[in-house]
Amino acid sequence: MRRPVEPATPDADRPEDDRSGAGTEPRRQSHGNQRLRAVILVAVSMILFGGVPAYFGMQMMDRDPVFVSLDDLDVPTWAAAGPVDDVSGSPWCLLDCRLRERTVNSERSPEETAQAYEAALREDGWQPWTPQYCPEQQEKGSYTCWRQDELTLDLWVRSPTCVPPPVDGEPAVVPSLDPETAAEECTGSLVSVKVRNAIDDERTRPQPSTDPSLTGVDPYPTLDEDPLGELTPSPPS
Incomplete structure (x- = not known):
């Protein structure tokens, strides 16, 4: 009686060396592809989370929206x-x-220049604002304060100083002029605009108030009489 012949497996006829290294090369290629994908993912993450915010940050610094609105x-x-x-x-x-x-220069008088800027601010949605310190100290010319949403604006229009710029680091020599000639050469006005965030403007916060009845009252008055009074004699023992 014959024994049934078992079918040979595909690996039975291969040498031992061929069977042991059959899947090595595909595995190496798979690991290499995984490393490449990881490197690409890290590079893309660095661009998205680092480069893009930096780019928009530079754009914001170059073209501040407040300056755009002033333009x-x-x-x-x-x-x-x-x-x-x-x-x-x-x-x-x-x-x-x-x-x-x-800071900008105007060719006309401070009064006419201030009217032009105030009208433009109202047209742009700014509202006049009268805080306690506007300005913080007395200034020459027209000084007004404004608010719009989360911003505050200080507008200062005054006569120019008309001092020539320095030459080679040294003050320029001002020739002696009669008042009429000086007035003709020193015309126009100077405009300063200061814009800040309202949350950073101290004038938007409640200011401390002082009770007028306490003004000038010394909380520690000088005592004219001896606070201990007369000594009470101790009882006889």
Whole structure:
């Protein structure tokens, strides 16, 4: 009686070395693809979470929306010559909130220039604001304060100083002029605009009040009489 012949397996006819290394190469390729995908994922994450915010942060610093709104104010060209902008603080109010300052020259009088800017601010949605310290100290010219949403604005229009710029680091020599000639050469006005976040403006917070009845009253008056009074004799023992 014959024994049934068992079918040979596919690996039975392969040498031992071939069977042991059959899946090595595909596994190596799989590990290499996983590493490549991980590197690509890390690179994309760095771009999204680092590069993109940095890019928009630089754009915000270059074109602050407040300065854009000041550019869009409907003021005459004669009242907005040579703007000079200055920025300080953080736009996210880290330590200090952002402070925007702009200085421009006007060809006409401070009174006419102030009227032009006040009309433009009202048209742009700014509302007159009269806090306790506007300005913090007495200033020459027209000084007004304004509010719009989360921002406050200080507008200061005054006569120019008319001091020539320094030459090679040394003060310029001002020639002696008669008053009429000096008045003709020193015309126009100077405009300063200061915009800050309302939460960082101390004038938006309640100011401490003092009771007038307590003003000038010494809480520790000098005692004219001996506070101990006369000594009481001790009883005889």
